[in-house]
Amino acid sequence: MLDFVRLQQQLRGFAAYQQQQRDLLQEKLQAALDAWQQVGDVEALLEEVERARPSWLVARPLGERLQERVRVPSRPAQVTVVAADGSQIFPDRHVEPPCFLLNVGRVAFQLGTHEPVRLESIPRFCFRQEEVQALLDDRLESISLEIVSALRDEFELEALLELARAARRAERPLVALLDGTLIRWMIRRLHQRELEEQFICRYVALLEQFRRERIPVASYISMPGGAEVVNLLRVARGECTPEPPSLSLDGLADRLLFSRLLRSGERSGLFLSGSHIQRAYAEPHRIVCTYLAVPGPYGQAEIARIEFPHWVAEEDGWVDLVCAVLLKECEKGNGYPMVLAEAHEQAVIRAPEREAFYELIGRQLWRSGMPVGQSRKQVSKRRPVL
Amino acid sequence: MPIGEVIESSTRQFAAEVYRDQVPPAFGSWVQVVQPDGRTIYGLVSHVEMGSVEPGRRPMALGRSPDELRREMPQVLELIRTTFRAQVLAYEDTDGRIHQTLPPYPAGIHAFVEACPPEIVQRLGRPYDFLRTLVQSPDAAVPVDDLLVAVLRQIYTGHGDPEREQALIEAGRVLSRLLRDDHERLQAILRRVV
Numbered sequence: 001m002l003d004f005v006r007l008q009q010q011l012r013g014f015a016a017y018q019q020q021q022r023d024l025l026q027e028k029l030q031a032a033l034d035a036w037q038q039v040g041d042v043e044a045l046l047e048e049v050e051r052a053r054p055s056w057l058v059a060r061p062l063g064e065r066l067q068e069r070v071r072v073p074s075r076p077a078q079v080t081v082v083a084a085d086g087s088q089i090f091p092d093r094h095v096e097p098p099c100f101l102l103n104v105g106r107v108a109f110q111l112g113t114h115e116p117v118r119l120e121s122i123p124r125f126c127f128r129q130e131e132v133q134a135l136l137d138d139r140l141e142s143i144s145l146e147i148v149s150a151l152r153d154e155f156e157l158e159a160l161l162e163l164a165r166a167a168r169r170a171e172r173p174l175v176a177l178l179d180g181t182l183i184r185w186m187i188r189r190l191h192q193r194e195l196e197e198q199f200i201c202r203y204v205a206l207l208e209q210f211r212r213e214r215i216p217v218a219s220y221i222s223m224p225g226g227a228e229v230v231n232l233l234r235v236a237r238g239e240c241t242p243e244p245p246s247l248s249l250d251g252l253a254d255r256l257l258f259s260r261l262l263r264s265g266e267r268s269g270l271f272l273s274g275s276h277i278q279r280a281y282a283e284p285h286r287i288v289c290t291y292l293a294v295p296g297p298y299g300q301a302e303i304a305r306i307e308f309p310h311w312v313a314e315e316d317g318w319v320d321l322v323c324a325v326l327l328k329e330c331e332k333g334n335g336y337p338m339v340l341a342e343a344h345e346q347a348v349i350r351a352p353e354r355e356a357f358y359e360l361i362g363r364q365l366w367r368s369g370m371p372v373g374q375s376r377k378q379v380s381k382r383r384p385v386l
Numbered sequence: 387m388p389i390g391e392v393i394e395s396s397t398r399q400f401a402a403e404v405y406r407d408q409v410p411p412a413f414g415s416w417v418q419v420v421q422p423d424g425r426t427i428y429g430l431v432s433h434v435e436m437g438s439v440e441p442g443r444r445p446m447a448l449g450r451s452p453d454e455l456r457r458e459m460p461q462v463l464e465l466i467r468t469t470f471r472a473q474v475l476a477y478e479d480t481d482g483r484i485h486q487t488l489p490p491y492p493a494g495i496h497a498f499v500e501a502c503p504p505e506i507v508q509r510l511g512r513p514y515d516f517l518r519t520l521v522q523s524p525d526a527a528v529p530v531d532d533l534l535v536a537v538l539r540q541i542y543t544g545h546g547d548p549e550r551e552q553a554l555i556e557a558g559r560v561l562s563r564l565l566r567d568d569h570e571r572l573q574a575i576l577r578r579v580v
Contacts (some may be wrong), residue, residue: 111458113459116460117461119461342461
């Protein structure tokens, strides 16, 4: 229940505050654009980063020129595109015994052909004491949301690899896509060193499979929030020096910068992510990104961040292929890649399905003569009485 | 060869989803469901519909040719399904006798639905009691006269040459009585049969 009368008082200041923030952001954006134009020698700038050791994450340009802009070529007429997305039913603290569900939606399109499309979702029900026990958070004595998310990410990549193998056709280019980031920084929130290492190790091992089988894999981030490139400009502007400029670029996202630099259908140069967890990734699998201006609704371009392992960037033509596929997909999907939207549709677990899931667990236990433990609080939340 | 599968069922009517590789049954044609107990339920297709598989997703105009859709957005065709409703009007018991009345039990959910061959009208003939059910308890969502036009046309085409005229006249007579000599309505139906 929401008390709109009380909320109204707080809403009043909202627009005025936003206006103020926007003006400040415009000022920062202008300063960032100036700094962008002035960067000449990338090597010298990287040395400066080395010296300054900023506390923020800084992207490392892979090209010789920072200002590089590439027009993405048109997509091959025929291409195989596979995509995966995941969802889950988190363990419910109010339900005994502890269990959770991962669900991966995956799709395979043979674009440009009349071959059938493959749309499917694969559930994985985790309930065994052995597998759950190893994942328990020592402090909470429960399975944390971060662990379930990490397992889901791993399951997505695994399911994607399997489908890519099955959907591959001789002589036809293949691209494997995921939604979100390939940088597993969330894993560092587990606060269980050993488990973190296992997760990273397995994730990188999956990426290695993609590399061995020569399947370019990439992920798409819509409305990215990162500022690694802006942070590079902050170093260039001397924001780490004892006498920083009065205006800091803090709070400016990379996407705002690139929305002024790229036209629809163009991408930026390549940047190696500065994320700390990257150091745990074996060298060829460090994540590289590019910013891509995709056509959105009403003819407006939107900046997306595309991520892929370093080995994809090193193969001639693969970055172009990935970007060309994504551009065309955004065109069809009204600003968001159609294949990823379909993978999401397959993955999503709707409220009635969630209810049915608990109902089925209950029935299974009941049939075997065991009651399903449910806290009274949960019962009252599910069936409020008048 | 089944053309589809029952997804909703009562003793009065059933709804079925057409398999992707099958041609949907025509409006006003006969379909049958063979039950595990040996009975066969006969239904008259009173409504055929195409729509989204998922209730939350509605088809939208995409401005692309069918060929383009198949090449670039095949899932939009994949997510469309055809369903139909059939009014149950007769059944065959385990001894092979046809009863032109409602069956004791509905068709099973997920039971296979088959299209009846055109000759079925010879078995579902005199005294045309099913026409009574059709006229007196019509499906409110279906224009019953149009359904009657389709039924009469099938009676005509489903019989061989010398009998077809006679069969049509007999069915017309039954209909005339059922419509309580509403000649204008009967005329409007017969006009559209041939």
